[in-house]
Amino acid sequence: MERANLTLQDRLVKELRLRRISTMEAANAFAPHFAADFNARFGKEPRSAFDAHRPVRRDENLDEVFTWRTQRKVTQSLTLQHEKRIYLLADSPDNRKLIHRYIDVWEYPDGRLEIRADGRVLPYERYDRLSTLDSGAVVENKRLARALEVAKAIQEQRDDWRRSVVSRTHRGEPANANHAERRPGTKTQRAFTAQDIRNVVEQVCSGKKPKPTFAPRKPSPALTAH
Numbered sequence: 001m002e003r004a005n006l007t008l009q010d011r012l013v014k015e016l017r018l019r020r021i022s023t024m025e026a027a028n029a030f031a032p033h034f035a036a037d038f039n040a041r042f043g044k045e046p047r048s049a050f051d052a053h054r055p056v057r058r059d060e061n062l063d064e065v066f067t068w069r070t071q072r073k074v075t076q077s078l079t080l081q082h083e084k085r086i087y088l089l090a091d092s093p094d095n096r097k098l099i100h101r102y103i104d105v106w107e108y109p110d111g112r113l114e115i116r117a118d119g120r121v122l123p124y125e126r127y128d129r130l131s132t133l134d135s136g137a138v139v140e141n142k143r144l145a146r147a148l149e150v151a152k153a154i155q156e157q158r159d160d161w162r163r164s165v166v167s168r169t170h171r172g173e174p175a176n177a178n179h180a181e182r183r184p185g186t187k188t189q190r191a192f193t194a195q196d197i198r199n200v201v202e203q204v205c206s207g208k209k210p211k212p213t214f215a216p217r218k219p220s221p222a223l224t225a226h
Contacts, residue, residue, distance in 0.1 A: 089115070
């Protein structure tokens with residue numbers, strides 16, 4: 001495809017313009033003529049007619065061949081981060097040996113995700129850093145209870161319409177919603193300061209219900225013509 005960019009992005013565009021073609025239907029009708037003319041002018045016979053294609057072997061799994069693989073580091077609390085999400089591993093002696101190690105994250109073409117280490121698939125729980133945390137998750141996960149409480153409190157004060165997650169529209173998932181009116185008493189993630197987070201942590205540790213520590217956003221003054 002890269003070798004054809006100068007053809008498809010330059011020569012083909014000019015050919016369409018010269019023929020005053022501006023619709024998809026007209027372009028599709030012209031495409032076979034353009035391909036035949038282009039191949040006749042620039043095509044070359046291969047040096048060898050040998051077909052190097054081969055059938056898939058029985059020991060080959062195309063789903064695994066076409067996985068997107070990355071490495072992520074396991075934290076002290078047996079978590080790792082991947083594409084703005086937190087993955088929590090089970091607390092077991094084998095998994096504790098993985099702390100501070102880099103392990104593999106496999107993402108399959110159909111969207112499935114596996115976390116692997118030393119040839120084995122590891123079970124996990126997933127938390128979206130920008131989604132609304134379930135209250136039950138805070139109770140069920142004792143190792144992350146305080147951290148999840150703080151995260152949930154901050155999320156309630158955050159305007160998260162701009163969801164920084166990886167697009168999956170090519171898999172049929174809907175696109176992220178457009179910007180909605182910001183809720184009163186919230187601010188953007190970038191607008192949070194260290195003092196705001198410190199205040200939330202202190203309120204959570206003291207058992208108090210966290211409240212916004214900043215003033216609500218003032219509406220912008222209306223523009224008037226003079």
